[in-house]
Amino acid sequence: MPSRCHAPSLALFAALMAGCAGADAPLTPQERTGLTATPVVEGLAQPWSLAFLPDGEWLVTERGGALRRIVDGQLRDTPVTGVPAVVAQGQGGLFDVLPHPRFADNRQLYLSYAKACGDGGATTAVGRGVYRDGELREFQDLFVAESACTDTAKHFGGRIVIDDDGYLFLTIGDRGQRERAQDNSEHGGSVLRLHDDGRVPEDNPLVGDAEARPEIWSWGHRNPQGLALHPDSGEPWLNEHGPRGGDEINRVEAGVNYGWPVITYGREYYGPSIGQEKKDGYAQPLHYWTPSIAPSGMVFVTSERYPGWRGDVLSGALKLTHLNRVRFDGLEAEEELRYLTDRGDRIRDVRQGPDGHLYLLTDSPRGALLRLTPPEAG
Template structure:
């Protein structure tokens, strides 16, 4: 039984199926800037906290255990311990993947590594990949990771706040990277034949992608990324494609003027954008059974917009959007479908929460 002290609210949302009663439960609170979560086969959640802690959280009681063996992180600014993902064959190999902001060569960079979950520790943890060059910056790490159906690992990197890096193919930053599960580079990556390009790059021209998910029907990779003053985007990365930042954007400079045109020949426009910005973070296609009419819908957390965006899709296009949880005033950092069919959320605060969105009892 869940603790009676946990907060449970019944909310009414207009949905494609009419009026739905939905409960929001607080599973755990007092988390310090939680950034990402992944569910273990037994239903427990692994949660990263930006200062560098990895927690195992019991979804029934909210109890937590610190997992040792994690890497040292640079937790200044937007940095720290960031994303987490389980290997597709986790049940057999117990491999857990992490990304983090780590120090290197007088600066820092987005790092990727993995260890084997052995009780309350990550054993044999190793760094697999570093997004080079290292930069003297404390922002725009990107850092979402996801495995596709063929077992390739995709890792997003931000432009580190130095926008021209996103168009520099000799620089990993501002790109989506495609790797094998051991951090090596696939021989069929799009730029393998060019000596002037980092071969891990799959697509480029990205500003700060903090959401990544595989479409449950097509198997395609979808991402979203922060714009500046407006111009947050949803994109579908393609091999070798240029998504335009900073040459083209719907966003503007923070002091007002345009940065570039809305569209530009030779670049791929977004399939959806937000202006003004909602500051998207976290992304999941709903694949559970608790809300059958939401199957395949896209859910995205909003930091500046303090809501959960629910997007309905048709043939790869956004046809409707609603904003949920607007009354709670929470910065939503991560979104995942849980094994129980609930939609699980992390709120990004010093006193952050793990929340569960589920159908209300009738």
Template sequence: MRPVLVTLLGSLALTACADNSASLSPQTDDTIIASEIGSGLHHPWALAFVSDSEWLVTERRGTLRRLVDGSLHSTPVSGVPEVVAKGQGGLMDIGLHPDFANNQRLYLSYAKPCGDNGGTTAVGYGIYREGTLSDFRDIYVAEKSCTNTAKHFGGRILFDNDGYLFLSIGDRGQRDRAQDTSDPAGSVLRLREDGSIPADNPLAGQKGKAAEIWSWGHRNPQGMALHPQTGKPWLNEHGPRGGDEINAPEPGINYGWPVITYGREYYGPSIGDTEKKGYAQPLLHWTPSIAPSGMAFITSDRYPDWQGDVVNGALKLAHLNKVTFDGTTPTREVRLLQDRNERIRDVRQGPDGYLYLLTDSSNGKLLRLEPAE
């Protein structure tokens, strides 16, 4: 396997620097095992821990499944919104309000029907209690991103420590939209918990701009997590043929797609430059592509040697990818569970400190990652 190419970001300035480039050779690790604790999930997309004993899993086809004390209930949760379940669209991420214990607000991102058999990325919440989701309402719908293309919905949601809600939206398969700041496609959005737009967003108050945009120039981000020290969101995103990335999206920064990318057209030629003034370099990029989805930082004592590392699911190269960073500089990459050859869609650290993984298939599994004895 060719080594992964890594581009370092010495700072989050807009000027790309050629001498910030380096490469890492991925290593393998067989000191962990993955225990199967659930199966029979239909293309699961995301996992949330309602309590120590109750967990919820979204299935892309539009169903929300419930696991109680490790047992998968046959009846899906009621009250889920109608989704466009085609291509990459469907029911996607799930998140709990920071004060979920008191308000029971459960957030879902999904592909919402729109236009003439089209779909767009939306997020909303309902009140969740014991297998029922009631009073679901949309708080944000990317109306301008409605299209008949069935790919690049993005769809990851994340609350930060200040209670702001971040939502990723892909370029919808129409790459130039990622450079259009009047259009939320190809962007990371920052919203309040009710979907309203914070006044200090970078484009707020600018005529003709989508004020919900936090950063842009993204292709299709499908993993997002808070950095444990800085409390800021990091994300991973799909490139085309190569050029998958990890970024730490800063307000008002253009991350380049498709003007700069380390990916290539699927039929061979380059797409754009790899670096250019005015566009931020990724913290890391994978070439060839691993197709990352799901992201988590490890803070648990279950994995004492991995604390602070970031883990990403890999759909194309079918493994769990772990990267060690020194600040924003990647120093080591390890590929885990390659022998299982399973597409990993989501990665979460559970309330018990173990990492939990969802595999993407018509018989998807819930796995627990455990250090070998």
């Protein structure tokens, strides 16, 4: 599949070139103690995502396809009914759960998941239904990435957010076929931007290009599994998996090519280099991890419970099994800190609750929901 180039506007070109100016060497991580993780709920089967509803109920997706309820701090035995069928193979399954920003009024609940397609394949899909008292009714797909259908069973992406303007962002991985990430005639390796009902916004950067998919907002991604809105700008940021090294944090901008696999700080699993580290026309990450931590789940800290943490990016680590914290000054990463390294937990999701506490989901057949008690300082 050929790489395709689009002529950006002057403003976009300036932003893209600023991103291409070059990334510094990765920060030297520091291990920190003092952060206490207390189990809230245990007995979850490979939990993937956590959502807080305004009435106090919490919902947890399990990758195998169950949507679990936590009511008054207790895990209900019966999962939510009305959840779509998922392809729970390889890295596929039930992914993100997200209440609509006006959930208290419309009761709309979004799910992303691996959906069956083609002859034994799967792709990334997002849909919504009306949720009430353990029932998800009238669930309908809003978007199905038909062009990303494959039987590789990996790199689905699957994170979703809705920004303050009501736009829905969905990450889609390269599906294990890296050339997809540079081909805008399909959805693999991209971040999509939709209206909250699945329609394509007219101001998306590739609208009007007959050879491109109009849902695409940015491309050149490998497998983004963390997505969060910046507390000041409201823009989406993501973390994504590199291969052997080269995991990244990126600020997601319209029409920007983030380079995979043309540029990467990672290498082939068997050793050789893949591409260049830097090249004009491709955005540099704001931060990258080498060796890989396998980031998943991401949140910006805004709670006053964690003094000095506001604006910091927290990511779960699946490979190096810790909670990762990167401190930013604007767009510049200044410090990387690692917590809970002694627990050995694969951390799949990180969320800030309505009570201001941070919560983690551990990725295991006997997974848990953990509440974090802040350290005394820093």
